[in-house]
Structures are given as C-alpha cells and as structure tokens.
Amino acid sequence: MGVDILVESLNAWYGTTHTLQDINLRIPANHATALIGPSGCGKSTFVRCLNRMHETNPDARATGMVRMGEIDIYKDASPVEIRRRVGMVFQRPNPFPTMSIYDNVISGLKLNGFRNRRILDETVERSLKQAALWEEVKDDLKKKSGASLSGGQQQRLCIARAVAVDPEVLLMDEPASALDPVSTSKIEDLIFHLKAQYTIVIVTHNMQQAARVAENTGFFLSGKMVEFDSTHKIFTNPRDKRTEDYITGRFG
Amino acid sequence: MTSEPTPQTLIPAPQLQISPEKLTSARSESEPSAVRLFLNSRGSSGLADQGFAALMLLCACSIFAIVGFIFVILVLRSRLSLAQFGSHFFTHTGWDPVSGDFGAFPFIYGTLVSSLLALLIAVPLALGVAIFITELCPRRLKAPISFLTELLAAIPSVVYGLWAVFVLVPIMRDQLGPFLVKYLGWTHLFEGANFGVGLLTASIILAIMILPIISSLTRDIMQAVPNSQREAVLALGATRWEMIRIGVLRNSRIGIVGAVMLGLGRALGETMAVTMVIGNHPEVPHSLFAPGYTLASVIANEFSEATGDLYLSALIEIGLALFLVTIVVNAIARLMVWAVTRGAPARIS
Numbered sequence: 001m002g003v004d005i006l007v008e009s010l011n012a013w014y015g016t017t018h019t020l021q022d023i024n025l026r027i028p029a030n031h032a033t034a035l036i037g038p039s040g041c042g043k044s045t046f047v048r049c050l051n052r053m054h055e056t057n058p059d060a061r062a063t064g065m066v067r068m069g070e071i072d073i074y075k076d077a078s079p080v081e082i083r084r085r086v087g088m089v090f091q092r093p094n095p096f097p098t099m100s101i102y103d104n105v106i107s108g109l110k111l112n113g114f115r116n117r118r119i120l121d122e123t124v125e126r127s128l129k130q131a132a133l134w135e136e137v138k139d140d141l142k143k144k145s146g147a148s149l150s151g152g153q154q155q156r157l158c159i160a161r162a163v164a165v166d167p168e169v170l171l172m173d174e175p176a177s178a179l180d181p182v183s184t185s186k187i188e189d190l191i192f193h194l195k196a197q198y199t200i201v202i203v204t205h206n207m208q209q210a211a212r213v214a215e216n217t218g219f220f221l222s223g224k225m226v227e228f229d230s231t232h233k234i235f236t237n238p239r240d241k242r243t244e245d246y247i248t249g250r251f252g
Numbered sequence: 253m254t255s256e257p258t259p260q261t262l263i264p265a266p267q268l269q270i271s272p273e274k275l276t277s278a279r280s281e282s283e284p285s286a287v288r289l290f291l292n293s294r295g296s297s298g299l300a301d302q303g304f305a306a307l308m309l310l311c312a313c314s315i316f317a318i319v320g321f322i323f324v325i326l327v328l329r330s331r332l333s334l335a336q337f338g339s340h341f342f343t344h345t346g347w348d349p350v351s352g353d354f355g356a357f358p359f360i361y362g363t364l365v366s367s368l369l370a371l372l373i374a375v376p377l378a379l380g381v382a383i384f385i386t387e388l389c390p391r392r393l394k395a396p397i398s399f400l401t402e403l404l405a406a407i408p409s410v411v412y413g414l415w416a417v418f419v420l421v422p423i424m425r426d427q428l429g430p431f432l433v434k435y436l437g438w439t440h441l442f443e444g445a446n447f448g449v450g451l452l453t454a455s456i457i458l459a460i461m462i463l464p465i466i467s468s469l470t471r472d473i474m475q476a477v478p479n480s481q482r483e484a485v486l487a488l489g490a491t492r493w494e495m496i497r498i499g500v501l502r503n504s505r506i507g508i509v510g511a512v513m514l515g516l517g518r519a520l521g522e523t524m525a526v527t528m529v530i531g532n533h534p535e536v537p538h539s540l541f542a543p544g545y546t547l548a549s550v551i552a553n554e555f556s557e558a559t560g561d562l563y564l565s566a567l568i569e570i571g572l573a574l575f576l577v578t579i580v581v582n583a584i585a586r587l588m589v590w591a592v593t594r595g596a597p598a599r600i601s
Contacts (some may be wrong), residue, residue: 053483
C-alpha cells in the first residue's frame with residue numbers, strides 16, 4: 001500500500017543555482033499526483049529529492065523535510081533504504097542491456113539478496129502483467145535481453161522493474177515523453193491501474209496526460225510551486241494567473 | 253464530400269512575415285544564390301568516395317600483409333631448426349648451444365607463467381584504480397591520478413628494469429620473500445633458495461608495467477557507460493558497490509576483457525625489464541622464487557652471440573614460438589568473451 005508524502009520547506013541547489021525554493025505540499029496516498037511546468041522549472045529535481053537521487057550529483061544539495069508515512073527520509077534513513085521503498089521510472093527507458101527480461105524485472109530483488117525461486121517467478125509474472133507487457137514477452141523471458149525490446153516495451157519493462165519491489169511510492173519522471181502515442185496511452189492506462197496500490201508522482205510536459213491520469217496537479221515555475229490543487233480545479237479554474245497562462249498555452 | 257477541407261480551415265495558420273505568394277515570386281525572379289550555385293556545381297562526388305574506401309581497404313589489408321610477412325620470414329629463417337627438431341622443439345626441455353641441443357619449453361613456460369601471474373596481480377589493481385577514478389574520486393583528484401597512471405605507461409621498460417634491480421629485488425629477497433614463505437609456504441609455490449631474482453619478481457615488475465594500460469583503458473570504458481544505467485541501479489536501492497557491479501562493471505565487461513588482453517599482449521612480449529630480473533636460467537622451475545627464462549629474453553640475450561646456423565635458427569624458432577603463443581592466447585581470450593556474452597547483446601541504449 002502507498003503512503004502519504006508530506007513535504008515541508010524543501011530547498012535544493014545545483015552548485016549555486018537555487019533549483020527548488022521552499023516547496024510545501026502534501027501528496028495523498030494511493031492517488032496519482034501530476035507535476036507540470038515549463039522545462040527547467042524544478043519539477044524533475046523535486047521528484048529526485050523524494051528518493052534522494054538528487055544528491056547523487058556531487059554538486060547537488062537539498063535541505064528541508066520530506067516525510068513518507070512515518071519516516072523523515074532525510075533524517076531517519078539512508079538513501080539506500082529510501083530507494084528500496086520508492087520506485088522510480090526515468091524519462092528515457094534504461095533497462096539493463098546485459099540482462100534478460102526476467103533478470104531485469106527481478107534485479108531490484110536480487111540486488112537485495114532475495115533468492116526464493118517460486119516467489120521470484122510469481123513476481124516476474126505479476127510485475128509484467130501490471131506493466132501490461134506480459135503477453136508480449138512471456139515466451140522469451142530468459143531468452144531475450146532487455147535491450148532487444150522496442151522503446152515503448154523497454155519503458156514498460158522499467159515500470160515492471162520498479163513495481164517488482166512492491167514500492168510504497170512510485171516516481172515517474174516524464175515516463176512517456178520519449179514514446180509514441182500508442183505506448184503512451186498504454187502507460188497512462190497502467191498508471192490509472194497502479195494508483196490503487198501505490199502513491200504515484202508523475203512529472204509530465206503533457207497537460208492532457210496530467211488531466212487524464214492524476215487526481216491532483218502541482219504547477220511549478222522557476223523553482224517555486226505556484227499552485228497545488230485537484231486536477232479539475234487547476235485545469236478549469238486556477239487561482240493563480242501564471243497557472244492559467246501556462247495551461248492555456250500563453251507561455252512555456 | 254466533394255473536396256477535402258484545407259488545413260487552414262481547421263487550424264489557424266501562424267502569422268507569416270511574408271505571404272507565400274511573395275516568397276515564391278521572389279524565388280523565381282532572382283538568380284540562385286552563390287551557395288546554391290556552388291553546391292550544384294559539385295558533381296556526384298562518387299569518385300572521391302570510392303577512392304577513400306579503396307584507400308582504407310588498403311590500410312586494412314596492410315595488417316594482413318605484415319602478419320603474413322612476419323610469419324613467413326620466421327618460418328623460412330628457422331627451417332634448419334624446424335627440420336632438425338620438428339614439433340618436438342616446442343615440448344623439449346633443454347638448451348645447450350654447445351652440444352646443439354635446443355628446446356623451447358622452458359621459455360614458453362616462463363613466458364606464460366610470468367605473464368599470467370602478472371595479470372593476476374595487475375587486473376584487480378587496475379580495476380580498482382579505474383573504479384576509483386570514474387566512480388569515487390573527488391573531481392579535483394581525477395585529472396592528477398589519470399595523468400599519473402598514463403605517465404607510468406610512458407616510462408621506458410629499461411628504467412623499470414633498473415628500478416626492479418635496485419629496489420624490487422632486495423625487497424623480494426629480504427622482506428616479501430620470507431613473508432610469503434611464512435604464510436603461503438603450504439602451497440609449495442615458494443620453495444628453494446630466494447635470491448630476489450626469479451619468476452615472481454619478473455611477474456611483479458610486469459604487473460606494474462601493464463597496470464597503466466589496463467587501468468586507463470578500463471577507465472575510458474567505464475566512463476562511456478551512460479549515467480542512466482547508474483541511476484537505474486541506484487533507484488532500486490543499491491549501495492555504491494552494487495551500483496558499480498551491476499551498472500558499470502557488468503555493462504563494460506567486454507571492453508574490460510579487451511583491455512586485459514592488450515595488457516597480456518604487452519606482458520607476453522615484454523623483454524628488457526624481465527630479462528633484468530627473471531634470472532635467465534633455461535629450466536622449468538617449480539618454485540616461483542626460482543630463476544626462469546622467457547621467449548623474449550632469450551632472444552634478446554643470445555641473439556648477438558649466436559654462433560652457428562643451427563643456434564641462430566633455433567633462436568628464430570623461439571621467435572616463431574612467441575608469435576604462436578601470442579596468437580593462441582588471444583584466440584582463447586576471444587573464445588572466452590564469446591562464450592560469456594553469447595545470447596546477451598552488450599548494446600547500451
């Protein structure tokens with residue numbers, strides 16, 4: 001089951017650039033939350049702060065509080081522990097090219113020393129079904145490598161890999177931006193189904209996508225969160241003029 | 253429906269600075285631009301392209317020609333010894349120029365053992381250096397360390413040999429040797445008198461010499477692994493070492509084997525430094541302390557004093573043996589790479 005995420009006065013820097021400025025918000029459990037905004041507004045940095053990937057860059061720094069369920073992720077746990085609880089799907093599909101499809105899906109489990117064959121087999125089937133990839137690959141799970149799939153299939157494989165560890169939160173950084181419309185709609189369907197089980201945070205450039213999959217939407221602009229509300233409200237009756245300008249396409 | 257609606261009726265056309273009619277009329281009235289005239293006058297360029305391809309083919313063929321030429325000369329010049337000893341030459345132990353008894357086995361053995369031992373020492377070290385530089389090193393230290401490793405490769409081998417004679421040999425004799433006897437004596441690899449010169453000393457100096465090649469190539473290969481692979485592993489909750497193992501080493505394993513092979517190639521053929529510390533004794537030693545001999549060092553040591561046609565011919569056959577050893581070792585390595593990577597393409601998207 002997913003958990004709530006509570007963010008309080010989160011600030012992040014790359015070198016001397018203040019990429020995130022005093023972000024406060026509450027992301028409800030078992031819902032999909034979309035983050036929109038023009039390129040470079042800090043929305044990717046924001047999701048990368050939620051699983052502490054931000055700090056893997058040597059120039060990067062973050063302060064503030066992020067509470068996931070009962071845990072303050074910057075205080076109570078190591079980055080490794082956090083990332084075991086939080087799955088992430090990146091903008092460009094990044095399956096492991098030297099592993100079979102099967103090994104790709106269970107890589108997160110194997111990494112942490114999980115060895116039970118029967119459960120591994122079940123996990124592969126469940127995750128690939130959740131990622132709507134099972135029917136396409138079930139006959140060559142161990143024969144084909146992760147790199148031999150098409151771009152859209154690779155991204156669904158990455159989603160399967162992320163959900164295989166049964167995370168509490170699933171972060172998606174523009175998961176469909178490199179994909180064709182058919183793959184995109186498959187991934188949107190997927191998000192729609194997955195949010196029953198996980199807290200999903202999805203960064204997107206595509207406002208229709210945000211409207212289709214997310215209950216709540218946050219609008220970011222130059223490192224600040226301008227507005228956070230239900231998706232319906234954001235797209236029909238935004239409070240802030242800048243949000244309205246962005247969603248009507250007047251800038252960005 | 254009689255006519256399809258024009259796109260303009262569906263989507264308002266963007267405001268053009270100049271209307272389309274004006275654009276086309278401007279085109280037809282004026283002369284083609286200088287750039288267009290120049291490009292149109294350029295012809296098909298087919299000849300240049302074919303010429304380039306032929307030239308590159310010639311370069312590629314020269315490799316085959318050189319290898320073939322060396323092989324033919326080695327066989328021709330060693331035909332006396334080939335006729336006298338036949339294939340027995342490669343398995344025979346004994347090297348007595350005075351009585352005309354020649355066998356290459358001690359040299360083949362010395363070459364293989366010293367090179368493989370050198371790899372055993374150098375590869376873990378080189379991987380460690382490469383991992384440190386690409387994954388762990390603070391950015392300020394990166395350039396100096398890389399520069400120093402490359403500098404090691406530029407030192408002439410005779411200098412390594414001198415250093416080994418004055419520094420490594422005493423250490424081997426007085427400190428490292430007794431230590432190995434005390435703690436690893438049970439392996440029976442470290443027996444007999446230890447004078448400081450011998451197979452192990454040669455292997456250590458070889459390891460130092462091939463370290464820079466392997467580590468700088470490995471470093472380049474690891475740096476070429478896309479960051480998205482590292483992030484993929486980290487996001488699954490990997491520790492730094494697990495990230496390096498799965499995200500970096502696994503993706504660059506073919507390149508690493510290639511780097512190791514280049515190092516091995518250098519170790520097999522290395523002459524000067526080895527000659528100075530291996531002891532130059534044509535026997536098959538059972539202890540790593542015992543002096544040995546390599547194919548390359550026996551040629552370097554004895555070529556100038558080889559009196560008699562059979563002696564000279566035997567030395568050239570030693571060269572042939574070195575040539576064959578190098579080819580066989582490389583072939584085995586290729587086979588290993590092929591066996592490991594079969595079925596799993598190493599492409600990184």
